[in-house]
Every structure is written in C-alpha cells, then in structure tokens.
Amino acid sequence: MVRQAHHERPGKKLLNDLKEIALADSVIELENITRVYQMGDIQVQALSGVSTLIKRGEMVAIMGPSGSGKSTLMNILGCLDTPTSGSYLFEGKEIGKFNDDQLAEVRNRKIGFIFQSFNLLRRTTAAANVELPLVYGNGRGRRERALKALERVGLAHRANHKPSELSGGEQQRVAIARALVNNPSLILADEPTGNLDSRSSNEIMDIFCQLNKKDGITLVLVTHERDVALFTQRIIFVKDGKVVNEEILKTGSEIR
Amino acid sequence: MKLTDATPLALRSLTANKMRSLLTILGIVIGIASVISMVALGRGAQRAIVTQIQGMGLNLVMVFPGATNTGGVQGSVGSQASLTVKDAEALVNSADAPSVAAVAPETRQFAQIVAGGVNTNSSVLGVTPEYQDVRLLDLAEGDFVTQQDVTARSMVVVLGSRVAETLFPDGNPVGQIVRIRERPFTVVGVLKSKGGQITGSVDDSVYIPLSTSQYRLQAQRRGSALSVGTIYVSAANSSSIQQTVEEVANVLRQEHRIVSDDDFTIRTQEEMMQTVSQVLAIFTLFLGAVASISLLVGGIGIMNIMLVSVTERTREIGLRKAVGAKKRDILIQFLIEAATLSAAGGAVGVFFAWLLTRAMTRIPMGNANINPQLSPDIIALGLITATAIGLFFGVYPAARAARMNPIDALRSE
Ligand SMILES: Nc1ncnc2c1ncn2[C@@H]1O[C@H](COP(=O)(O)OP(=O)(O)OP(=O)(O)O)[C@@H](O)[C@H]1O
C-alpha cells in the first residue's frame, strides 16, 4: 500500500497542470455551483459558488467544518439533488437538464453511494441488500453479481446474514458491495468511517484504495478525520459553501 | 421494478407485520363476505321465486279485488267486496271470454284447526273442484273437493301436506275429523307438498268447499252477492295469455258496469315475476349498499395502514431512490402492497361467504328452499372488487411515497 503524503501548498502551476489532465477525462466538472435551501422566509446558502474538477480514476477527500456544505455537495455530485445555479457536467453531460427519471438512471448505472449510517434494509440478507440496485436496472444473474460484489469486499461467507448479525465494519462493507454491484464509474461516500473504530476504518479505506487502484473507480469521500483523508490523493477543503483550499497528497505521476 | 420483484416484496413486508395486516384486512373480509353472500342469497331467492311462480302454471291469470296500484297488488278496499261468485260464473259462461279454460274463485280466512289435542293456525280456503286443476295441485291421498260437496255445502276438508303432518303425525288423516272454528270437518284428502308460493303456501293451507266457507264459516249477509277473495283463471293457451287478460277485464267491466277506473286488478305470472324481480333487485341493492359501507371502511383502513407503512419506511424509500428507483417503481411497490393486502382480505372474505352460504342452505326459511348460489363469477367479482379497493385506497399513500425527496427521506429518523 502506497501512502506518500506530500504536504505541499498547491502551487498555481500544479493546479493548472492538474486541470489540464482532468479536462481531458474528467468525471466531475463543477462550475460555480450554488445551492440555496428555502426554509419558509429564510434562505440558507449551503453552497456559494463551488468550482472543481475530479478526474477519472481519482480518489479525493472533502474536508471542512460541520455545516460547511460537504453533504450538500455530495448530494449534488450523486445526482440526488440539483444545484440552484451553476453547471455540473457528469461524464460530460449537463446534469441540471436531467429530469427525475434520468437522474435515477444515472444514480443506478453510474454512481454508488455509501452512507455514514450504512442504510441497509434490516429484514433482508446481505446478498439481497447488495442486489437492490440491480432490481431497478435490467440485468440478469442478480444473485451471482451480488455474491461477486460481496466477494470483492471479503464477505462472501456472510451473504445470507441479516444486517443485525453483522458488525458495523461488516455492514459498511455490505454497503460498499451494494455500491459496486452495478460497476459504477463513481463511488461517493459521505463520512463512511464516521461510525466505525479505527481498525474497521482502515479496513474500509483499504477496500476503497483497492477499488480505486485495481478497478479504476473514481472515489469521492467526505471525512472529518485527517488519517482517513491521507489515504486519498487529494483533499478539497470546503468552508461556508466554498472551496477554500486544495492539498495534493500524491503527485500527478502517482495518480496512475 | 417488475411485478415479479414487487409481489414477493409486498408479501414479505405484509408478513413482517402479521397481526397488523390481519387487523387491517378485517374490514375488507367482512365487507367482501357480506357483499358476496348477499348477492348469492339474492340470486338464490330469485331462482327460488321464479321456480315457484313457474310452478303455478304458465297459463295462470289472477284477478284480485281493488284497483291497480303502482305499488303492486292491493287488497279489497274497505267493506266493498269487488269480486263475487257471480263474476266467476260470468267468466265461465260469457261468450266474450272464449280463451278462458277454467275459473276457480277462492275465499281465504285464517283460522285455528284442531285435531284431537293438536292444533295449528292456517289459511282456510274456500274452493271449487276446478281449483285443483287451475292451481296444479296433486293429491297424496283421498279426493279433492267435488261439485257435490259444493252443492251440498259439505263439511269436508282437504289438508295441505304440512298441516296434515302437524295434526296427524302418525299418518292416516283421511276419514278423521278436524275442527275449524269449532265446527267438525271430515278429512277427505291430503295434498302433495309443493313448497312455498308467493300467493301463500299450499302446504300450510286447508281447502273446503266454497259454499261451505261462505255459508257456514263466514256470516254472509243474505241477498248480497257472495264475495270471493281471488279469482284464478286458467287460459286455454299460455301463448295468448294477454288476450285472456283482456277478455277477463272486459267481462268484469261489464259485470261491474265500470265506465272509468277498474275496481279489480289482473296479474299474470310474468308480471308477478317482474314485480318480484324488481323488489328483489332493490332489496339486493340495499343490502349491497350496506355491505359496501363495510368495504369503504376496510378501504380507509388499508389507506391508513399504508400511510403508516410509508412513514415507517421513509429511509427505505430514500435508499431505494438513491440506488436508482424511479417514482414509478416506488408507486408500483406500494400499490402492489396495498392490492395484495386487500386481495388477501377478499380471499378470506370469499372463504367466509362460502361457509356462510353453506350454513344458510341448512337453515329452512319458511316453506321456501332458498339455496344461495356462490358461483365462480360472484367469487371473481369479490376478488376483483377487493383488489380494486386496495388499488384505489393505495394510490394516495403510494403517491406520497413516490413523491418523497430522496435526501430528506434518507435523513429522516
Ligand atoms: N434540507 C435542508 N434544508 C435547509 N437547510 C439545509 C438542508 N440541508 C442542509 N442545510 C443547511 O445547509 C448547510 C450545509 O449543510 P451540510 O449538511 O451540507 O453540511 P455538512 O458540511 O455536511 O455538515 P456535517 O459535517 O455536519 O455533516 C447547513 O447550514 C445546513 O443547515
């Protein structure tokens, strides 16, 4: 496992280099994204002009204080929400123009979600939980694909267990299997280790690194822990709904 | 989401809350069970009545005293007896009524009949010999009232089968004496059982000569025309029965010197059947309406429990949407769940209706043999109704689930 942390300030030149590489094959391209929540008479500006690029095969952490807009940003990245203004190109397509059904289809085919609280269905087995996205797609051999995904997170032997029979770490691994079962190009994880101890956290991050390296899946995760963020290649710092800083942890050449 | 995914899912979520599901479908169970048994009972009753009316003979024309009323047949008005023995004679003898084959006047009174230590209350009918043919009565033993009996005002009686059974449980009533209004009558015959009829049960009546009834049981005023209750006319041909009706009406109008409104009512078997069908249809509709209230309550119960279920499973809905469920998928999932719940109630309801109709065939209803008819089309109707109710009352909760915002749903506790 490579874990070289370069604690250098992101120089303007390096950033431009990165932008150029990213433009060539970017999964996510955000341009001045804002998100305003209307709460009765009050307007809450959760995001106020976020612009960033995330390249295919990148692994990025988003950090920032509570209430800074990280989850709001993740929801927009994950096509669960649409920005109030600005442009979001996902794999080159303008998401703002998509209707609900099209967004659902993008979520189903291209994006895997991982939540802090796992969000597994209580009454169904691990395998059935992993199958869930396939129910809304049109694929055959659902059970096989689910078992394969469980194998990738090392839980093949737990396929028939219900979530209540699994540890927190194992539950999160089931959730990861569910996120990968449709072979997405992007996995989004909002504080995936927030409910886990450091050992389980490391296990989860190892799996993420593997998915990123071996399968080339683009990964964006939100975390409050620097240790977790150090597994990634780049940290985006968010504050008051704006990107305030970026930190490159691995040089361009290291990004595959 | 396909039906093959949604149905097992619905079943699983319903069996997860067995008690709740069971209580929820109770309204549908009761509703469907009562609607179905009502319809089955209505059909059975209709069939029974049609059979009975047909048993009265296809060429039977009935003449009742009193004017035609939109409500149906009306009894005689006040003390004015509009039908008399003279009318009956006129119908037999008139050249204006060639299609009349036979005429049988009838008087009817209710009296206690005593034989030894046993007594019973029954209709005492004053009749002529023609009555047997016109009303299609068969004798089990003995003879019917003869012309001689009528002429002599004999104290003889023919018993309906049930009356005979009640008064003479040991059999052999012929030749025995029964007392009607304290007067002794000799039993000369017993009728075969015929079942209930809308003109009163044949089996529960006894028959005496018309003259005996008029002069010995009823105190008729001397000199006045002898009144009768009903005149039965047998048409020569059942296909030209309408002609018979007109002839009878014309003869009676002449007899009664009527210029404007008739003071009698003529009914044919077909009309009777129509009237009965109409009354029965209204009756069935009314019972059906009462039963549908229970279905309405059942439907609201399903809507209620589905709303609870949607609220409880907000996170699940959010998750499903996050992994790619469209509005339509969520809508279908909850609609199917509501329909399954309701259809299950319908199935249980049909089962109870089946038990109920089986029990009802065993309960004797007067003289009539009403067999509730639980046919496949009624069962299908019940199941389809139940499913439709589930779908209808499931729309609102399902739409609510489908409309949920995935982010808010995922965040809910
Ligand atoms: N549905 C909503 N309605 C109104 N305001 C909201 C809503 N969601 C988020 N906000 C507001 O937007 C801002 C950003 O919220 P967000 O959840 O994105 O923060 P966060 O960075 O994820 O915080 P945390 O680290 O605590 O998870 C906050 O001020 C929050 O109150």
Ligand SMILES: [Mg+2]
């Ligand atoms: Mg958050």
